[in-house]
Amino acid sequence: CDEAARARAEARNDRLTKPPRALGRLEELAIWLAGWHGTERPEIRQPQVAVFAGNHGVTARAVSAFPAEVTAQMVANFQAGGAAVNQLARSVGARLTVHALDLDRPTADFTEGPAMSEAECVAALATGWDAVEEGTDLLVTGEMGIGNTTAAAAIAAALFGGTARDWVGRGSGVDEAGILRKLEAVDAGLAANPAARDEPLEALRCLGGREIAAMAGAIARARVDRIPVILDGFICTAAAAVLARAVPGALDHAVAGHQSAEMAHRNMLLKLEMDPILTLGMRLGEASGGTLAIAVLRAAAACQSGMATFEEAMVTG
């Protein structure tokens, strides 16, 4: 973050034609953007929404309301332009990129051992790292992966403590029996992968999935390139939380786009001390909530950069 640009943005903000802080969160967001863009007048010209897809061995435990083949079917839907995120990305003027990671090769069932080998995890991280496009000035990461709320709940338990019960929710709408299977799977995964509790990247490798690792890779790359990031919901935040637990400050360039209706997301955001921009009861994943939040960041930047000062407008301040 460019502290000088941030300070100039704050000074400019103080002179704009409005009572101090009357734009509330928009002002904070604009000043935060200014720091990462290195200018007192930030603009969002090339927002990128990167959606990563992966398949999960833990689906063998019947943890989802949908069969595993839906992951590939939804990737085709993204590519054809028919999914929610396609409409949302167009609505907010963002470019959507879709990255399917070895869908025909699910991760191993983490109730029996690590979901990924080190090589597999590194390859997925690299896919995310490489997915960030030249010129992107705001990044949203999201995912598609049947079974991945189970993986995210396991990661959260490993990173933040607690048991399955603290982190398991309905996901895409599993029934009561499915919830019980999710609880069992998460507790079994934690027991089968003791290293996951000790080391954030081991939590990612042992309990995560390729799309989750790819999101972590993309978010880390954005940090290095000073590209601000909007996180999506529960699964994306679990990916980001791995980075936060591994390296202090790793999410300084990120904001929470929304609070998901998935029960444990709120708690995860509290643990990360992140205040969601939107709370609209969304629980779709596929970057949908984060993408909608682009509209708020764009508006925040527009006010910061386009408003007249009291002097310019000859308004009595």
Add this chain to the structure above:
Amino acid sequence: CDEAARARAEARNDRLTKPPRALGRLEELAIWLAGWHGTERPEIRQPQVAVFAGNHGVTARAVSAFPAEVTAQMVANFQAGGAAVNQLARSVGARLTVHALDLDRPTADFTEGPAMSEAECVAALATGWDAVEEGTDLLVTGEMGIGNTTAAAAIAAALFGGTARDWVGRGSGVDEAGILRKLEAVDAGLAANPAARDEPLEALRCLGGREIAAMAGAIARARVDRIPVILDGFICTAAAAVLARAVPGALDHAVAGHQSAEMAHRNMLLKLEMDPILTLGMRLGEASGGTLAIAVLRAAAACQSGMATFEEAMVTG
């Protein structure tokens, strides 16, 4: 509202490629829009943001952090494109119209009697009624008027009961002494205008102002023309509340765009049973929060109208 179109929209929504209700509030908003637009695939093509400005005699009681001449200065700022609402309207692709109502003729000081004569109030309502443009398919109303949080607090007390203390807040940032003067002014206004407690339109005439009456006129016109409305913050909601108390169902075509940081707005929304779309700590007025919420409605409509169904996308539902 076209109940048949609404039912068709619900049926379509159930077939879209997402788990049921996974888009949360967006789905409710899309189906509500569908009812008012009379189509299962609503689109927002011509959103209008109408900002009304008026001056208030009660400013003689030193109730605001800014002098009364700022109303006209800010109207000039709107016309020159330098205010927050200009940037927000451009950011969400809305047309902004600005309507100054007799700024050189403030309302009477309502602590001494009615703020407006019947003729003045009707003329202001008509200005709002006529401000809604041909082809507008979504309307946001907002305001500028130094002193008007005092007027809105007085209207709220008249409509919903309670005393000044229940409805007075900091407005554009008045100090403690100013808050005391606002409290005194509101209680004096209620005492000087006993009819305001009995009749919503008398509350508007006796305690309101021209820009508040104009917002009420525009919102009523939109109801007749089946144009959905996004309310802005505290003052706009006070104008809308007059209609709601006068005619049951008068706000069926309206949603609350945001919850203002002005203390009593939350309570007013609770009384009206309206759930705000955004809560971003904004407290600027000038339609700013409602305008930003256009982005959410546009996204909701885009999902409802543009997403593929499970059959179309060959996704296993």
